[in-house]
Amino acid sequence: MEIKELIQKMTLHQKIGQLTQYNARVFLNDDSVITGPDKKLKLTDEDLATVGSVLNSFSADDMKKIQNQHLAGDPLKIPIIFMLDVIHGYRTIYPIPLGMACSFEAEITEQCARMAAAEAAASGVQVTFAPMVDYVKDARWGRVMESGGEEPLLTGYMAAAQIRGFHGDDLTGDSSIATCVKHFAAYGAAEAGRDYNMAECSERELRQFYLPAFKAAIDAGAEMVMPAFEALNGVPATINPFLHNVLRREWGFDKVVISDYNAIGELLKHGVAADEKDAALQAFSSECDMEMCSASYFHCLEELVREGAVSEEQIDRAVERVLRLKEKLGLFEDPYHGADGKKAEALYLCEKHRELAKRAATKAAVLLKNDGVLPFEENIGSVALIGPFADEHAIKGFWSCAGRDEETVTVRQGVEALLGKNKVRFARGCGYTWNDEDRSGFDEAVRIAKSADAVILCLGEPQNYSGEGNCRTDIGLPGVQEELARLVAEANPNTAAIIFNGRPLALTGLDRHISAILDMWFPGTEGGNAAAELLFGRAVPSGKLAMSFPRSSGQCPVYYNHTGTARPHWTTEAESRGYASDYIDCGNLPLYSFGHGLSYTEFEYIEMTLSADTLAEGGELTVNIRIKNAGKFAADEVVQLYMRDPVASVVRPVQQLVAFKKTGLAPGEEKTVSFTLTPESFVFYDTAGRLTHEKGKIILMTGCPDHYYYKEEIELL
Numbered sequence: 001m002e003i004k005e006l007i008q009k010m011t012l013h014q015k016i017g018q019l020t021q022y023n024a025r026v027f028l029n030d031d032s033v034i035t036g037p038d039k040k041l042k043l044t045d046e047d048l049a050t051v052g053s054v055l056n057s058f059s060a061d062d063m064k065k066i067q068n069q070h071l072a073g074d075p076l077k078i079p080i081i082f083m084l085d086v087i088h089g090y091r092t093i094y095p096i097p098l099g100m101a102c103s104f105e106a107e108i109t110e111q112c113a114r115m116a117a118a119e120a121a122a123s124g125v126q127v128t129f130a131p132m133v134d135y136v137k138d139a140r141w142g143r144v145m146e147s148g149g150e151e152p153l154l155t156g157y158m159a160a161a162q163i164r165g166f167h168g169d170d171l172t173g174d175s176s177i178a179t180c181v182k183h184f185a186a187y188g189a190a191e192a193g194r195d196y197n198m199a200e201c202s203e204r205e206l207r208q209f210y211l212p213a214f215k216a217a218i219d220a221g222a223e224m225v226m227p228a229f230e231a232l233n234g235v236p237a238t239i240n241p242f243l244h245n246v247l248r249r250e251w252g253f254d255k256v257v258i259s260d261y262n263a264i265g266e267l268l269k270h271g272v273a274a275d276e277k278d279a280a281l282q283a284f285s286s287e288c289d290m291e292m293c294s295a296s297y298f299h300c301l302e303e304l305v306r307e308g309a310v311s312e313e314q315i316d317r318a319v320e321r322v323l324r325l326k327e328k329l330g331l332f333e334d335p336y337h338g339a340d341g342k343k344a345e346a347l348y349l350c351e352k353h354r355e356l357a358k359r360a361a362t363k364a365a366v367l368l369k370n371d372g373v374l375p376f377e378e379n380i381g382s383v384a385l386i387g388p389f390a391d392e393h394a395i396k397g398f399w400s401c402a403g404r405d406e407e408t409v410t411v412r413q414g415v416e417a418l419l420g421k422n423k424v425r426f427a428r429g430c431g432y433t434w435n436d437e438d439r440s441g442f443d444e445a446v447r448i449a450k451s452a453d454a455v456i457l458c459l460g461e462p463q464n465y466s467g468e469g470n471c472r473t474d475i476g477l478p479g480v481q482e483e484l485a486r487l488v489a490e491a492n493p494n495t496a497a498i499i500f501n502g503r504p505l506a507l508t509g510l511d512r513h514i515s516a517i518l519d520m521w522f523p524g525t526e527g528g529n530a531a532a533e534l535l536f537g538r539a540v541p542s543g544k545l546a547m548s549f550p551r552s553s554g555q556c557p558v559y560y561n562h563t564g565t566a567r568p569h570w571t572t573e574a575e576s577r578g579y580a581s582d583y584i585d586c587g588n589l590p591l592y593s594f595g596h597g598l599s600y601t602e603f604e605y606i607e608m609t610l611s612a613d614t615l616a617e618g619g620e621l622t623v624n625i626r627i628k629n630a631g632k633f634a635a636d637e638v639v640q641l642y643m644r645d646p647v648a649s650v651v652r653p654v655q656q657l658v659a660f661k662k663t664g665l666a667p668g669e670e671k672t673v674s675f676t677l678t679p680e681s682f683v684f685y686d687t688a689g690r691l692t693h694e695k696g697k698i699i700l701m702t703g704c705p706d707h708y709y710y711k712e713e714i715e716l717l
């Protein structure tokens with residue numbers, strides 16, 4: 001049946017039902033009366049019979065039970081659409097998105113999303129609330145773990161790869177799920193890095209940094225948008241007129257917008273809605289089509305239509321968006337979307353999926369420091385495995401969907417599998433919670449460190465210290481881990497540390513004591529095997545940081561694309577030069593910058609040449625960067641091209657990533673990596689919020705903000 005014809009057959013109450021989404025548990029309870037947290041929703045049985053969407057169903061059987069129960073009672077046979085946060089894997093978990101962004105690689109990202117979609121679709125999921133593309137600068141905020149980091153160009157690139165992977169070639173396919181890009185917008189600007197806190201951003205900053213990745217995701221085909229929780233410039237994103245205008249008018253986005261969890265209900269808490277009816281009117285008028293887990297639309301929309309405050313045409317427009325999505329997914333033909341419990345079980349943790357998850361974990365890892373300690377030799381005599389994450393299964397990260405800690409390979413399991421148990425000694429040494437002061441494990445740790453040929457220190461923050469609602473004021477290693485590291489390194493200098501984290505951590509102390517530091521993020525199911533392969537050289541680190549690491553928590557926010565100030569004084573140590581933009585007690589450059597990441601080989605940047613030193617309107621300019629693998633390991637390098645616009649009508653960042661390419665080189669191999677630039681490569685938003693580029697000098701640099709190899713000037717004509 002044609003969608004518009006179907007809408008004509010629907011009652012107003014049935015239409016409103018299509019604009020609502022509730023937890024699967026509401027429908028799986030045996031008793032008809034809703035119990036627990038959902039009781040306060042005050043939904044009637046008639047409401048429940050018309051609900052159009054369900055979230056948080058975790059099995060094909062549960063999905064089918066709910067779908068069958070619904071269709072049996074729906075004369076129009078409109079299928080429910082099932083949604084879930086499939087963020088970095090369904091049951092086979094790959095690295096958190098901030099880690100995947102460090103791969104700077106679309107291919108592995110797309111493959112992982114494809115894998116997640118196959119497992120999720122088989123399990124009854126039809127839409128994922130991903131990719132999250134919030135621009136982030138403040139590592140205190142727990143949700144940086146699900147972002148693409150501090151560079152919108154990279155975030156948009158990774159988002160497009162995820163969307164391609166989740167969608168596949170055809171959304172009706174039984175290994176495809178639709179995507180919902182979130183959280184629109186500037187959620188990452190929450191003041192003080194505290195989740196859900198207010199954010200103040202100029203239009204210019206919003207357009208320059210916070211909106212581009214959303215546009216990239218929408219251009220890549222994202223099927224839904226989810227507004228953010230926070231109040232942006234005084235108005236919650238769910239009802240923010242500036243965001244509404246950009247999304248619906250400027251960008252012409254005519255698909256489904258779904259609120260975040262109870263975000264419409266929370267308009268009362270924000271103090272911008274007097275009651276549910278007011279909240280419903282404001283949200284619906286802002287074209288928030290679907291209400292997630294609050295009930296203002298059920299309770300108030302019919303009355304608002306009767307009063308003429310909302311027209312039935314507006315209702316029909318929202319309903320049509322929802323039904324079009326169901327149509328795209330083929331739900332009218334197959335309400336199960338191919339879900340099959342047996343197929344799902346066969347996919348979970350299968351060898352092919354584990355192998356991919358392991359490869360992703362090796363690519364997400366970033367070698368932050370290496371004074372020649374890594375890689376260890378496989379014929380090493382003995383290794384001491386020390387630290388609270390050495391034998392820890394909880395390294396899959398927040399938002400790990402149906403993943404299970406006990407199914408995650410620990411570092412100890414990975415290293416013992418690679419070396420043999422007889423070569424590995426283990427001591428936990430200490431705990432990893434922020435208030436754990438227990439040092440009783442230190443002596444044993446130092447003892448085994450002394451007697452081993454090498455030490456692998458496994459440190460970090462617990463996986464529930466990042467993610468939604470999990471923010472920190474002190475982003476150092478929690479507890480006494482740094483003290484343990486110092487003692488162990490004194491006992492055996494042949495020590496390497498691997499870090500498990502959901503955010504950049506302040507590792508200045510660790511950097512002082514330890515010769516090699518490898519950041520694994522939360523690597524997922526195959527974390528331990530990936531760590532072992534990286535530590536012993538079977539895999540070579542190629543990751544580059546997608547977010548800067550501060551020297552101290554007090555430095556937050558610290559990010560690479562900052563402006564230069566009128567009193568610049570960029571330092572790595574505490575060195576205050578009065579009346580300069582620096583700190584008395586700490587360097588103001590990051591400890592490790594965006595774009596930083598070492599390899600086991602040495603890459604020589606032989607030369608950077610330009611096809612011209614001017615670039616006119618409509619013209620092109622090619623930048624050729626010649627690199628060589630001068631070491632003995634085959635390895636990948638992310639060649640990065642940055643720009644600086646030294647004079648413009650607004651203050652511009654001291655550097656901005658313009659383009660990047662990842663390429664592999666064999667030992668001794670040389671390659672030329674080319675970038676083609678146009679005047680549009682140098683656009684920025686001016687004070688009027690207009691996208692522009694201006695005549696004048698542009699400086700091009702290659703390398704990364706920690707170290708540029710070459711700088712060349714061109715003139716935009």
Ligand code: GLC
Pocket residue numbers: 055085129182260261468
């Ligand atoms: C959460 C998150 C959002 C998620 C939604 C559904 O509160 O903010 O990212 O998709 O609820 O779980």
